[in-house]
Amino acid sequence: MRMEYLRYLLEISRHRSISTAAQALYLSQTSLSTTVRRIEDELGFHIFSRTHSGVEITAEGEEALALITEILTRFDKIQRLGKLGSAATPAVLLLSPTISDALSIPLSQMFLERLPEGNLEFHIASGDEIGSQIINSKSNIGVTYYSADHLSEYCSIASKYLVEVSVLCRDQLYLLVRNSHPLAGRPQVSIGELNHLNFAILPHFNAQEDSIAYAKSLGTGNRYTTFSSVALLKQAVLQNDMASLLCGYAIHHGSGAYRDQLKAIPLVGTRSKNEIAICLLHRNKQSISHQENVLLECIQDYFKDLDCAGSPGPSHACEP
DSSP, rough: OHHHHHHHHHHHHHTOOOHHHHHTOOHHHHHHHHHHHHHHHHTOSSSSEEOOOSSSEEEHHHHHHHHHHOOOHHHHHHHHHHHHHOTOOOOEEEEHHHHHHHHHHHHHHHHHHOTTOOOOOEEEEHHHHHHHHHHTTSSSSEEEHHHHHHHHHHHHGGGTTTEEEEEEEEEOEEEEEEETTTTTOOEEEGGGGGOOEEEEGGGGGGOOOTTTTTGSSTTOOEEEEOOOSSSHHHHHHSOOOEEEEEEEEHHHOOOOOTTTEEEEEEEESSOOOOEEEEEEEEEEEGGGGGHHHHHHHHHHHHHHHHHHHHSOOOOOEEEO
């Protein structure tokens, strides 16, 4: 008797039919009937009695199926131990700095609820680094931002390396100021109006020259202070009367201590269309660990009904 045969018995009991169960199991009815007969011979009693409409479960069969359910439950737990492997090998998620501030806490909570014995690590890297590390098999899962142009380029490259890409959430960049700032009452603000401002920025805005909002191309007479995290950036905007550039997700779902005191203004007149996307990059599910598969499910479920600006919206597939 094999473990898979026990699952066959549960499938028959669920359908109350050997032929229907055989279809669900992708087996021939003859093969499944033979397997059941051999199991019953080995046990010494009938689990099912045949009828014109299918099968009925015998009294002995009811007891046997209850025990089989318990056996398979325990066996699945044993298999999970094997899949988890050593506690020294955690699931690693690469995150861009902008996303990390808002995603790390809720995602870690979801992950530990589903896999209490699991281990999770967040590694921070820029968008280009995340894509490169996954293509070069240095990591298996990452979440980062891409503009429309960069996403199209990355998708075409990723497919050659068996890296899957999907868009979790559509977003855009905003100018972030405190409520008392002169620009705070504007419904939108153009890049051309961002002159002589004291900017608080994240490192990648000062490094990626082809970015939608490359800091040095924003306006004349601007000064820049680079901060390592979104939380520090928001604090600088509030306390030092600085301006900043942030995506909607980081503003609406990130550090919330100053949310009521800050104003996010849509940014227009950017060098290319002000449209960016939070993207999930990962290796094929069959080639990653059990912990990493659980992590993937958590990421996808978290963004399923979440729009970066705060209103519900579906996920989008990557279209190279």
